[in-house]
Amino acid sequence: MRITTKKDNRKWISLAALVLQNTSLVLLLRYSRTMKAERYISSTAIVTAEFIKGLICIVLVWLENDRSINRLFRVIHEEIYAKPYDTSKLAIPSGLYAIQNNLLFFALSYLNAATYQVSYQLKILTTALCSVLMLKKSIEKHQWFSLCMLAIGVAFVTWPSPEEVQKRTTIQSQATWLQQSTGFGAVLLASMTSGFAGVYFEKILKTGPTSVWIRNIQLACFGTLFGLLIVFCFDYKAVMDKGFFQGYSTVVWIVVLLQAIGGLIIATVIKYADNIIKGFATSLSILFSSVISYFILHDFTPSLFFYMGTVFVLTATFLYGWEKNKVTSSVNEQARI
Numbered sequence: 001m002r003i004t005t006k007k008d009n010r011k012w013i014s015l016a017a018l019v020l021q022n023t024s025l026v027l028l029l030r031y032s033r034t035m036k037a038e039r040y041i042s043s044t045a046i047v048t049a050e051f052i053k054g055l056i057c058i059v060l061v062w063l064e065n066d067r068s069i070n071r072l073f074r075v076i077h078e079e080i081y082a083k084p085y086d087t088s089k090l091a092i093p094s095g096l097y098a099i100q101n102n103l104l105f106f107a108l109s110y111l112n113a114a115t116y117q118v119s120y121q122l123k124i125l126t127t128a129l130c131s132v133l134m135l136k137k138s139i140e141k142h143q144w145f146s147l148c149m150l151a152i153g154v155a156f157v158t159w160p161s162p163e164e165v166q167k168r169t170t171i172q173s174q175a176t177w178l179q180q181s182t183g184f185g186a187v188l189l190a191s192m193t194s195g196f197a198g199v200y201f202e203k204i205l206k207t208g209p210t211s212v213w214i215r216n217i218q219l220a221c222f223g224t225l226f227g228l229l230i231v232f233c234f235d236y237k238a239v240m241d242k243g244f245f246q247g248y249s250t251v252v253w254i255v256v257l258l259q260a261i262g263g264l265i266i267a268t269v270i271k272y273a274d275n276i277i278k279g280f281a282t283s284l285s286i287l288f289s290s291v292i293s294y295f296i297l298h299d300f301t302p303s304l305f306f307y308m309g310t311v312f313v314l315t316a317t318f319l320y321g322w323e324k325n326k327v328t329s330s331v332n333e334q335a336r337i
């Protein structure tokens with residue numbers, strides 16, 4: 001009973017941390033885009049975040065092993081080096097994440113933030129589908145209903161206000177149709193890799209005894225290698241011209257750090273909750289970042305759609321969570337009997 005409570009606490013703490021991390025990342029990214037500064041190469045930012053994530057995980061494994069360097073090396077040797085087949089399994093999600101992260105930066109150069117956020121929420125549905133197919137998770141009819149309600153709600157929340165539509169028409173008249181479709185295609189692909197990679201990682205994490213931090217070190221090793229390959233293929237010349245860390249202002253470093261910490265939080269959310277609940281947490285953070293944009297940054301005016309979307313997102317979240325609690329408590333009830 002005590003173990004369940006502790007696990008529940010970790011679940012809610014990790015979910016709250018994800019909402020906080022995601023909200024600050026979205027806001028900071030918006031801020032960094034409005035700043036006039038030298039451009040940084042996004043593919044290098046992804047590699048740096050992966051590398052930092054790996055380093056943080058090594059420190060966490062060291063802490064878990066009584067701060068002993070010898071034990072740290074032994075664990076890494078036993079769990080990673082001596083199990084090449086098990087380690088190689090992580091190449092799949094990490095390769096997909098490397099492609100996904102680059103696709104999203106690519107998409108953001110062609111689509112505005114609102115369109116990007118709306119279309120990327122498709123990942124909630126691909127995640128649910130992959131959870132059913134790969135984890136044999138059963139999703140009740142009303143839970144599918146709440147998932148669809150969530151997707152529609154997020155679409156409403158991020159729907160642009162009339163002034164934004166006005167602005168966008170001017171921009172759109174300059175942008176070519178091909179560019180828009182390329183951006184949308186990139187988001188579609190990223191939604192698919194997000195669902196598959198997330199559920200694949202969840203399966204690996206929940207079907208073996210290996211710790212979440214070791215799994216993340218494995219993920220970070222492959223992620224750094226794949227990321228470097230992408231830098232080499234697409235940005236080799238730019239890196240050679242002006243260096244790997246060109247344009248890395250303080251804000252960019254904070255964004256990189258938030259991305260690295262985000263990876264760790266997502267891993268704990270996947271361990272203690274699941275990928276579908278993760279989708280709800282990120283949707284809430286879209287809501288929060290819009291509210292903060294309105295009250296603090298004053299760069300957003302809520303429309304009727306925004307209020308409607310808020311009601312949809314909150315209702316869907318409670319609907320999904322309420323059913324989960326009901327199922328959990330009835331299972332606990334049965335276990336007690």
Ligand code: C5P
Pocket residue numbers: 053097098101123193194195198201216219262263264266267
């Ligand atoms: O959008 P989505 O939720 O699929 O994004 C997952 C993000 O979390 C990716 O940027 C991925 O690199 C990162 N991640 C991570 N470590 C994990 C799981 C995900 O860095 N263990």
